Amino acid sequence: MKVGIAGITGKFARHLGYFRNSSKLPDTLRSSLKLELIQGNAFDNDAILSFVHSCDVVVFCYLDDDKLMVDGQKLLINVCGDEPSVTWYVASDWALDYTKLELGQLFPKCPMIHIKAYIETKQDVSGVYILIVGSMEPVFSPFFNIFDPESNTFQYWGEGDEAMGGITYDDAAKFTAAVAADPNASGILKFVGGCSSIYKIAQTFEKIYGMPATVERRGSLDDLYKHMHELSSSNPQNVYIYVSLFFFYYWINDQTLIGPELVNARYSEVKPVDYEGNMYKWPREPLATSFFSLTM
Template sequence: MTTVLVAGATGSLGSLIVKNLLERGAEVRALVRKPSTDKPAAHPNLTLCVGDLADGSDALQRHVDGVEVVVSAVQGGPEVIIDGQRELLRAAERAGVHRMIPSDFSINLFGYGYGINVLSDLRRVFADAFATSTVARTSVAIGAFPEFFLGPVHEVLDPAAGTFSVWGDGMRAIDITTIGDTAAFTAAIALDPTTAGREVHVVGQQLTMLELRNEIEAASGRRWELVRRGTLEDLRAEIARRQFNASSVVEYVALQAQVAMFDGTAALRDVRNADYPDVTPTSVAAYLARRGAAHFAAPQVARQRGEWPTPV
């Protein structure tokens, strides 16, 4: 039985990774900041480990002793993605952990250079720590989460105005994978030793922005006016304008992700869904028919100013 530690185990993604690992028969240690009402449900193969990445590698080591794979689903700024995960990696090294899946779970972060996307930059800086590590890195790329891509931060869907906005021609296919499917794939990848030292790209569905609009119209039963906001060069100019005036990365980071998605540099390569045939991805239509229908109604709660967002 493989023993896996999951950091960020009570988050929207981490909690589902824990669930999927348990369903696959793994022994799971869930790293949680403190016992709380949102802690994972009791399970004979689940151990709750109270701790925080900020505790440092010495304190974290007791949680990873005897662990074969570490999965990180934490979110935050550089103090979490770089500093915190680095402490977890150091603890894993001393404990003899074989592999670690860092908290990437986004578009193809390594398809483009530094300076394009601030969230990608944080993850690439942490990835460099594996160059001299005894722990093998497995990075999971899934494209965009529809839960966030169709939310207010990406400015694609505006339920109040009834509009669907596109930068560029909208004809390039983009990668979309639900949080639930990402968790299912991640659990399978965590238990697959052949992924050591590799990038693993998996996807729910690939479709163009114009095809996405068609799916939204079919699911919602209403027309969404297509708004062409400009070329990709116009998009880059808008990002630069916002960066100059921004008080928070939230004001422009979603558009940074869209640039890389729409110009193709963030596209997934060598998609390996076939390696995990027991994971059946959710189509965009199926997502919109269920939980995704919430996107058609009132806007979600606004993100707090200064809060570091989820990658995509």
């Protein structure tokens, strides 16, 4: 079986090819006899044709602006549809159940809504959609600004007991690899490693690392909703000051919860860890940078 991974130099895809820059790949991948590397960009039609040729399934792992996520992905889907060997296509990206969102609510997910609708118009390629809620590693990173590693403080919006389903990058990649090797995979497939809340995550932190943690409330979910929209309206070009707030809001407001129809058991060879298991993997000092330290 031949699996095409579009965007293999990315954090997630390297845990699972087609790529823009081979220098980003570790030597273990570049030297693998099981891996054929094809370099090109998302709009290089000849390179895409060469990449897709004789693949059984293609997994899309790009993560970039809307032009790439929509137009680039549509081009790849079209080429897959013209390649007889490609039976199905795994669309990107994985986080949150975007099928429960309306267009415009969580803007980074709009491309996924468009792509799912586009694939459903195609007669010559079937779509598979892997949904995982959120990734655990970024919870401790500066992206969400939840965890302050200097003071061991967890800051949150809401009540602090909202469910935060999550899975590690490594476990999400293992499930994706299992799905790619499953000839019967189809439709929407949902996976979760564990579910916790900010308060429970802080308690687990104390248990694992043997040091006290402080939990501080920033405001209600209504306060968060107002704040994130004020930031996006006042400075729309500075996406990084508000994108994490949008993600966090839709992660914990119950709208994008994964479940209850999980398919973990279908791929029982994968044993995902929960939040506690993830913390066991990381010493205290690099925990806040675990997201940036992800490698093969």
